[in-house]
Amino acid sequence: MNPAAFSDTCERILREVGRVLVGQDELAEQVLAAILARGHVLIEGVPGLGKTLLVRTLARVLGCESKRIQFTPDLMPTDVTGGNVFNQRTQSFDFVPGPVFTQLLLADEINRAPAKTQSALLEAMQEGRVTTDGQARALPRPFFVVATQNPVESQGTYPLPEAQLDRFLLKVEVSYPSAEVEKRILQSHVAGFDASALEAAGLQQIVTAAEVEVMQRSLNEVRVDEAILDYIVDVVGRTRAHRSIELGASPRASIALVAGARAGAAMRGRDFVIPDDVKALAPAVLRHRIILAADAEFEGQSPDLCVKEVLDEAKVPRSAA
Amino acid sequence: MRAPRWLLGASVALVLVGAGAPAAAADARSVLADRRFGFCHDERYPLTEGEAAWCPLLPAADPICPAFRAACLAPRAEFDGPPGAVAARRKGAPTAGGGEGRREGARRGPAGGRDDRRSADADTSASEGADKAPEDEPEPELEPGALGAFAHALVWLIVGGMIVVLLAQLRGGGGRRRPPPRAAEEDAEAPGGPLVAPPVDAAELGVDGLLGRAEAHLRAGELEAAIADAHAALLHRLAERERIRLHPSLTNGDHVRALRGDPPLQDDLRRVVRVVERVHFGHAPIVRADAEGLLGQVRSAMSKIAGVLLLLWTGLACDDAPSYPWSHSPSGAAGVLELLRDRGLEVDYRLETLDALDPAGPSPIVVDGAELSEREWSALLDHVRGGGRALLAGFGDDLPSELEITPKARAGAQMPPLADDLVPGRALVIPGDRGLASTHEGAVVLRADADGVAYGVRIRLGDGLLVVLADDRLLTNGALAIPDNGEVLVGLVSALGDRVELVEGGVRDLAIEGGADDPFEAVARAHLTPAILQLLALALLLFLWRGAHFGRPQDPPPPSRRRFAEHVQALARHYERAGARRHALRLYAGWAMERIVERHGGGVGGGAPRGLHRLARRIAARTGQDETAVMRLLAEAQHAQSAPDDDHRGDAEDLRVLRELGDLVDPPAKRGERGER
Numbered sequence: 002m003n004p005a006a007f008s009d010t011c012e013r014i015l016r017e018v019g020r021v022l023v024g025q026d027e028l029a030e031q032v033l034a035a036i037l038a039r040g041h042v043l044i045e046g047v048p049g050l051g052k053t054l055l056v057r058t059l060a061r062v063l064g065c066e067s068k069r070i071q072f073t074p075d076l077m078p079t080d081v082t083g084g085n086v087f088n089q090r091t092q093s094f095d096f097v098p099g100p101v102f103t104q105l106l107l108a109d110e111i112n113r114a115p116a117k118t119q120s121a122l123l124e125a126m127q128e129g130r131v132t133t134d135g136q137a138r139a140l141p142r143p144f145f146v147v148a149t150q151n152p153v154e155s156q157g158t159y160p161l162p163e164a165q166l167d168r169f170l171l172k173v174e175v176s177y178p179s180a181e182v183e184k185r186i187l188q189s190h191v192a193g194f195d196a197s198a199l200e201a202a203g204l205q206q207i208v209t210a211a212e213v214e215v216m217q218r219s220l221n222e223v224r225v226d227e228a229i230l231d232y233i234v235d236v237v238g239r240t241r242a243h244r245s246i247e248l249g250a251s252p253r254a255s256i257a258l259v260a261g262a263r264a265g266a267a268m269r270g271r272d273f274v275i276p277d278d279v280k281a282l283a284p285a286v287l288r289h290r291i292i293l294a295a296d297a298e299f300e301g302q303s304p305d306l307c308v309k310e311v312l313d314e315a316k317v318p319r320s321a322a
Numbered sequence: 323m324r325a326p327r328w329l330l331g332a333s334v335a336l337v338l339v340g341a342g343a344p345a346a347a348a349d350a351r352s353v354l355a356d357r358r359f360g361f362c363h364d365e366r367y368p369l370t371e372g373e374a375a376w377c378p379l380l381p382a383a384d385p386i387c388p389a390f391r392a393a394c395l396a397p398r399a400e401f402d403g404p405p406g407a408v409a410a411r412r413k414g415a416p417t418a419g420g421g422e423g424r425r426e427g428a429r430r431g432p433a434g435g436r437d438d439r440r441s442a443d444a445d446t447s448a449s450e451g452a453d454k455a456p457e458d459e460p461e462p463e464l465e466p467g468a469l470g471a472f473a474h475a476l477v478w479l480i481v482g483g484m485i486v487v488l489l490a491q492l493r494g495g496g497g498r499r500r501p502p503p504r505a506a507e508e509d510a511e512a513p514g515g516p517l518v519a520p521p522v523d524a525a526e527l528g529v530d531g532l533l534g535r536a537e538a539h540l541r542a543g544e545l546e547a548a549i550a551d552a553h554a555a556l557l558h559r560l561a562e563r564e565r566i567r568l569h570p571s572l573t574n575g576d577h578v579r580a581l582r583g584d585p586p587l588q589d590d591l592r593r594v595v596r597v598v599e600r601v602h603f604g605h606a607p608i609v610r611a612d613a614e615g616l617l618g619q620v621r622s623a624m625s626k627i628a629g630v631l632l633l634l635w636t637g638l639a640c641d642d643a644p645s646y647p648w649s650h651s652p653s654g655a656a657g658v659l660e661l662l663r664d665r666g667l668e669v670d671y672r673l674e675t676l677d678a679l680d681p682a683g684p685s686p687i688v689v690d691g692a693e694l695s696e697r698e699w700s701a702l703l704d705h706v707r708g709g710g711r712a713l714l715a716g717f718g719d720d721l722p723s724e725l726e727i728t729p730k731a732r733a734g735a736q737m738p739p740l741a742d743d744l745v746p747g748r749a750l751v752i753p754g755d756r757g758l759a760s761t762h763e764g765a766v767v768l769r770a771d772a773d774g775v776a777y778g779v780r781i782r783l784g785d786g787l788l789v790v791l792a793d794d795r796l797l798t799n800g801a802l803a804i805p806d807n808g809e810v811l812v813g814l815v816s817a818l819g820d821r822v823e824l825v826e827g828g829v830r831d832l833a834i835e836g837g838a839d840d841p842f843e844a845v846a847r848a849h850l851t852p853a854i855l856q857l858l859a860l861a862l863l864l865f866l867w868r869g870a871h872f873g874r875p876q877d878p879p880p881p882s883r884r885r886f887a888e889h890v891q892a893l894a895r896h897y898e899r900a901g902a903r904r905h906a907l908r909l910y911a912g913w914a915m916e917r918i919v920e921r922h923g924g925g926v927g928g929g930a931p932r933g934l935h936r937l938a939r940r941i942a943a944r945t946g947q948d949e950t951a952v953m954r955l956l957a958e959a960q961h962a963q964s965a966p967d968d969d970h971r972g973d974a975e976d977l978r979v980l981r982e983l984g985d986l987v988d989p990p991a992k993r994g995e996r997g998e999r
Contacts, residue, residue, distance in 0.1 A: 224603070224604065226603045228602075275603050280576075295917065295987055295988050317570060317571055317572065319603075
């Protein structure tokens with residue numbers, strides 16, 4: 002797929018999503034970038050900001066099958082992956098697939114489930130398969146997880162383990178909409194929009210799941226200059242040396258940054274990555290992959306602030322300054 | 323250096339063309355046809371009170387100055403230049419004709435009811451035909467002297483304040499200078515530096531140098547280097563104008579976003595960076611057209627930057643009122659000089675004193691504002707006695723007594739030709755009441771009113787000839803608007819010879835006195851006081867609005883760990899003074915337990931002791947510590963959270979619990995890795 006066609010398709014997808022999801026253009030763009038980069042997205046925000054609506058809308062526009070798991074404290078791993086159930090007729094155990102067997106999985110409020118259940122998703126997210134009773138079963142392609150979580154300070158939540166967090170390509174933070182956007186949301190509801198009945202909204206499918214895979218593969222043709230790789234290594238390396246960060250980002254973060262930047266470049270109609278692509282995506286890629294030092298937390302530092310400091314210090318390649 | 327030569331060449335060519343053209347005899351009408359003589363072409367031209375004295379004398383039919391009569395009804399001028407009236411031109415103020423490229427004032431149209439009132443006054447004055455207004459009416463001048471001591475103090479206060487702020491900023495900036503970022507050092511040391519010219523090149527070459535080098539690279543076929551230099555030139559120009567900030571961590575996208583307030587320039591930069599990024603990071607081959615197109619875009623963007631600045635400057639410098647040069651006003655002498663020159667006379671300004679007049683040199687025409695010294699009077703009279711010729715205009719009582727000429731009031735403006743006139747058959751019309759009476763032997767009256775009061779007298783002095791006029795109105799542009807005045811003037815001046823020199827106050831002040839004695843006088847002479855006060859006020863407003871931006875922008879100093887430590891120490895001292903040792907321990911133990919549970923997973927659910935046991939077991943397994951010791955510490959922390967404030971275990975014991983909890987939350991090994999104690 003040539004860059005112009007890629008960009009045009011993405012624009013059409015985002016325009017279609019924007020018809021339903023008002024005022025969350027950046028969120029939709031980042032989630033689409035993650036999907037195209039074969040990554041998973043963690044969306045953090047208080048309830049009621051349209052996280053679920055975004056996933057349902059994307060599934061429809063991308064022509065993917067989608068399922069939703071509402072994570073609760075008593076959710077068991079087999080509720081996610083599925084398990085063997087005794088079939089009385091055949092007198093044998095049959096595998097009943099769980100909701101993870103889908104193309105676009107919405108893991109709603111993922112931090113409400115205990116770590117054991119959260120970890121049930123690890124293999125699915127990393128390798129695209131599920132192993133039960135020693136038997137591995139492949140998940141349908143393409144496969145993305147879009148998880149949502151409430152801020153960890155909320156009551157009754159379990160922080161996601163670092164290993165699980167690292168599996169998410171991006172962590173996107175959603176904040177309250179502006180008054181103007183909120184008014185537009187109200188206007189669309191007054192005009193008859195019902196979030197529970199997307200069919201009535203007349204959403205069009207822009208691409209098929211197969212075409213999404215083609216788009217994913219075409220990202221391999223996006224050129225990443227060596228200077229850009231140096232820049233990414235520099236940025237990620239600086240998170241490990243930052244005085245406020247106890248645990249810096251892993252090499253998986255560097256890989257995620259490359260993949261995300263490639264997707265970002267292609268979405269903007271380019272067949273090469275520029276430093277802006279990296280810089281734009283760095284906060285979303287790095288914020289959940291670093292752990293702050295105790296005293297930095299005490300001082301009111303945040304991961305985003307640290308990433309900003311890192312970006313402010315890292316020298317952009319080919320800078321004219 | 324090319325422009326002046328070109329200009330000189332063009333001037334010479336024009337002169338030659340002018341010399342070669344057929345000499346058509348110019349008259350006042352053709353001279354005043356020039357649009358620069360605004361009073362002849364603009365019916366809203368703001369006249370001064372003194373200039374309005376010409377109004378009742380202007381011909382209704384076939385006027386030489388078509389708009390002059392209508393301008394008489396227009397509101398009077400706000401003073402923004404030399405005093406308007408001829409007699410009011412005194413030392414320190416530029417005089418008629420003193421402009422003409424040398425020292426020009428300008429006038430502007432008035433505003434509001436005040437002008438209507440002044441217009442009415444002018445009508446009254448004009449109807450009376452009086453010429454007393456110029457001397458009696460002080461023109462409103464905005465000069466430091468006129469503003470008084472307070473203005474002086476205010477100006478010095480502002481200037482002094484700005485200097486102090488500047489010095490403080492420079493000193494502060496130097497004191498807080500941050501060491502260069504580590505990244506920059508690393509990159510400088512890194513092999514295979516960036517393709518673009520390094521910053522030191524940009525600083526040394528400057529924007530024009532970079533652009534020149536880009537063109538040189540282009541000619542040499544080094545396309546990538548040409549593009550890099552052109553890109554750097556544009557960014558540095560934008561940075562110079564403070565439209566963007568240059569920093570190694572900023573991307574092209576950041577620069578484009580910084581121009582959000584200027585969409586055309588933003589589009590230009592966006593187009594440029596697209597090409598640059600394709601060259602730097604893309605895999606398409608670079609072609610010559612790319613580099614040439616980019617250079618064109620850079621030049622276009624740079625011209626827009628300059629255009630915006632020019633527009634801003636013009637906006638600040640101009641207002642909507644038309645402005646006219648003083649030399650081309652009715653009180654100026656540009657038209658007179660042009661008429662005389664067109665008639666073949668060589669006319670110049672005298673830039674020296676009259677101490678050493680050459681008998682064979684040009685004849686001086688001395689006007690009232692020249693204020694001659696005793697020596698100069700003496701030299702002038704000697705020059706005449708020695709066979710020279712001179713014309714004195716408007717000296718009244720200041721004339722040397724030996725000339726035996728005294729002022730006398732004239733009754734009428736109309737002065738018909740006399741029998742032995744230099745210009746036969748031509749009447750002279752001059753407003754005002756200034757006349758002359760002469761008892762000098764052999765004095766010849768050149769023009770006189772109906773009562774015989776002379777306006778001009780010619781006397782012989784020794785071997786020479788001296789012409790004395792009651793005032794210098796005849797030597798102004800306004801006089802040329804009356805039929806025949808021009809011809810009388812030409813005849814009068816021609817009698818002095820082919821070469822004359824105009825000696826007048828403004829030019830003499832500049833040429834002879836040199837510069838002003840102090841800055842205020844210089845400002846006053848240049849009539850820049852309002853502009854400077856406005857600029858100072860603008861600078862003050864800018865300072866209040868944006869703060870002081872002097873020197874290179876610098877990042878704020880990085881947050882210091884010491885600040886946090888000091889904060890903790892201060893808080894601890896506060897607790898100590900308040901005797902809240904247990905309270906502090908309770909708070910810290912609560913926070914530490916939360917962190918420990920978070921780090922090591924699980925919780926203390928299922929009953930506190932069981933939960934603590936599990937937690938202690940996990941911690942011991944992970945850290946290799948003794949499980950019993952960990953359990954004891956956790957139990958002490960748990961106890962500290964619920965113990966009352968009066969549960970005194972002793973300072974040393976509490977401190978030990980605090981430290982051990984701290985080690986559990988932040989192991990000493992990790993602190994060591996971070997270089998902390």
